[in-house]
Amino acid sequence: MKADVEKKAEVIKKEDKPVADKIKVGHVHMSGCTGCLVSLADNYGGLLTILDRYADLVYGLTLADVRHIPKMDVALVEGSVCIQDKLSVEEIKETREKAAVVVAVGGCACYGNITRFGRGGQTNQPQHESYLPIGDLIKVDVYIPGCAPTPQLIRNVCVMAYLLLKGNKDQQELATKYLTPLMQLADRGTEACGCDLMYHIINQGLCMGCGSCAAACPVRAITHEYGKPNVNREMCIKCGACYAQCPRSFFNFDVMNEFEGIMEAIDGALK
Amino acid sequence: MGRSSEVNKMGTELGKYKLCVSARSSDKEILKKAQDGGIVTQLFKYALEEGIIDGAIVSGPGDEPWRPRPFVATTVDELMKSRGTKYNLSPNVSFIKEATRSYGLDRIGIVGTPCQMQATRKGQLYPVGLRDVPDKIALAIGIFCMENFPYQSIKQLVEDHAAMNLNAVKKMEIGKGKFWVYGERGQVVQLPLKVTHKYEQPGCHVCLDYVANLADVSTGSVGSPDGWSTVFVRTKKGDDIWSKAITAGCFETKAIEQVKPGLELVSKLANEKITKNQKTVEERAKFGVNKALRNPYISPK
Numbered sequence: 022m023k024a025d026v027e028k029k030a031e032v033i034k035k036e037d038k039p040v041a042d043k044i045k046v047g048h049v050h051m052s053g054c055t056g057c058l059v060s061l062a063d064n065y066g067g068l069l070t071i072l073d074r075y076a077d078l079v080y081g082l083t084l085a086d087v088r089h090i091p092k093m094d095v096a097l098v099e100g101s102v103c104i105q106d107k108l109s110v111e112e113i114k115e116t117r118e119k120a121a122v123v124v125a126v127g128g129c130a131c132y133g134n135i136t137r138f139g140r141g142g143q144t145n146q147p148q149h150e151s152y153l154p155i156g157d158l159i160k161v162d163v164y165i166p167g168c169a170p171t172p173q174l175i176r177n178v179c180v181m182a183y184l185l186l187k188g189n190k191d192q193q194e195l196a197t198k199y200l201t202p203l204m205q206l207a208d209r210g211t212e213a214c215g216c217d218l219m220y221h222i223i224n225q226g227l228c229m230g231c232g233s234c235a236a237a238c239p240v241r242a243i244t245h246e247y248g249k250p251n252v253n254r255e256m257c258i259k260c261g262a263c264y265a266q267c268p269r270s271f272f273n274f275d276v277m278n279e280f281e282g283i284m285e286a287i288d289g290a291l292k
Numbered sequence: 293m294g295r296s297s298e299v300n301k302m303g304t305e306l307g308k309y310k311l312c313v314s315a316r317s318s319d320k321e322i323l324k325k326a327q328d329g330g331i332v333t334q335l336f337k338y339a340l341e342e343g344i345i346d347g348a349i350v351s352g353p354g355d356e357p358w359r360p361r362p363f364v365a366t367t368v369d370e371l372m373k374s375r376g377t378k379y380n381l382s383p384n385v386s387f388i389k390e391a392t393r394s395y396g397l398d399r400i401g402i403v404g405t406p407c408q409m410q411a412t413r414k415g416q417l418y419p420v421g422l423r424d425v426p427d428k429i430a431l432a433i434g435i436f437c438m439e440n441f442p443y444q445s446i447k448q449l450v451e452d453h454a455a456m457n458l459n460a461v462k463k464m465e466i467g468k469g470k471f472w473v474y475g476e477r478g479q480v481v482q483l484p485l486k487v488t489h490k491y492e493q494p495g496c497h498v499c500l501d502y503v504a505n506l507a508d509v510s511t512g513s514v515g516s517p518d519g520w521s522t523v524f525v526r527t528k529k530g531d532d533i534w535s536k537a538i539t540a541g542c543f544e545t546k547a548i549e550q551v552k553p554g555l556e557l558v559s560k561l562a563n564e565k566i567t568k569n570q571k572t573v574e575e576r577a578k579f580g581v582n583k584a585l586r587n588p589y590i591s592p593k
Contacts, residue, residue, distance in 0.1 A: 172423065225586045232387070274500075
């Protein structure tokens with residue numbers, strides 16, 4: 022009996038997963054509401070699996086006891102940069118230097134989102150009035166738009182980033198294909214609005230009235246008129262979710278046709 | 293019997309599928325108002341009764357005659373009200389998140405056109421604004437689609453071209469190269485598709501999918517005899533539900549090889565659509581003077 026207990030304790034002590042192959046990930050918090058971080062955490066068990074098998078969290082507000090931005094493989098940046106705040110400007114530049122891949126997580130980091138509406142005047146630092154998406158100050162590699170970005174998209178990107186950096190040739194190929202449109206979004210620029218649906222979908226003769234944009238909108242600003250989206254522009258917070266969700270903003274057949282296998286692989290990776 | 297390999301034999305125009313049959317519902321009530329074989333209503337009914345789905349996003353009756361609106365059906369009664377094809381836009385995907393929120397569905401059924409199936413899969417792989425939705429899609433049924441129409445186009449076709457009152461229409465159908473309007477009192481008007489083409493929704497002209505390649509199960513009239521539907525079972529989920537429904541006696545089936553006009557016609561029409569629209573996509577690249585229209589299949593720029 023006693024021997025059993027000792028044996029069990031020994032088993033528990035041993036870490037059965039090698040940690041050497043993990044990628045180093047950091048969460049960099051700029052001017053945001055921490056909703057993106059909450060979304061990451063909302064992967065629950067999935068997040069623990071990610072941290073257990075694929076990624077070490079080397080930097081993160083309240084999560085990792087590290088003061089200065091360390092070297093890392095992937096920086097998940099939340100929030101926009103207040104250009105009147107010297108430290109924020111320094112830190113975003115430092116993030117670019119220290120991280121191999123910079124991911125803008127959420128509407129604020131990608132497009133400014135709700136911080137676009139900042140006019141300053143808030144208690145403590147009333148002069149803080151100008152907020153820029155991180156792509157206006159540094160080169161950004163991958164966008165995860167949305168307010169908040171969804172736990173599932175953050176999860177998918179984390180798994181794909183791991184496969185890209187540590188996977189075999191096939192896995193790297195898949196990860197590249199998967200991440201390409203999110204990299205193209207990053208390349209595309211730092212301005213987003215419900216108006217994108219007019220400019221780049223309806224005006225371009227591409228809308229087929231599926232309803233994805235209305236489903237994606239976090240503030241329910243989108244209704245349908247004549248079967249096409251109509252954005253209440255007063256309500257739009259400029260998060261970029263509607264355009265990115267639209268199947269006519271990007272649709273990569275080489276990835277979508279494999280949806281069943283990819284979803285199984287992601288599920289499997291997190292089991 | 294009709295069970296093909298994972299890679300289909302006839303090229304890529306029909307997408308991947310595990311099984312293709314001709315089928316119809318064995319429920320007379322469903323068939324009464326079904327467009328063809330009542331496949332969508334029957335499969336959702338079975339899935340709902342078995343608890344495979346908690347509800348389904350369908351095209352239910354809207355405020356005007358023959359104008360559908362997305363509707364979350366959680367009872368068989370509600371499903372029955374949505375039988376039949378309405379040839380105009382119903383943004384079903386717009387309810388995909390709401391179905392998991394206000395309606396509290398954990399397992400969603402959704403029916404849609406090929407583009408709506410594409411939207412659903414994109415929503416699962418790239419859930420930009422669809423928090424907690426990707427894992428809740430339990431059954432996605434796609435319907436064959438050559439093109440769709442805005443409601444105002446249907447109104448114009450029925451009221452101006454066919455000179456019928458929309459209120460008095462019993463059924464509309466596109467088949468055998470014509471647009472058919474059936475009146476409640478037995479009158480039938482047919483319009484040549486040459487007339488209907490210009491009223492089509494422009495966004496359909498870049499679509500490269502005819503038979504809903506990304507659905508779990510896709511279905512449509514083409515390929516099967518009148519009153520029957522052609523059914524492709526595509527994914528593991530689809531296969532699982534379909535085979536259970538067959539065991540439960542929900543459908544009569546015939547081998548697709550044994551019906552007329554058969555798969556050959558489906559392939560022919562699929563290739564026609566894809567070839568025509570691929571050409572449109574290419575023409576968009578040189579639409580202006582050294583200025584292109586956007587190509588969503590290349591990038592979001």
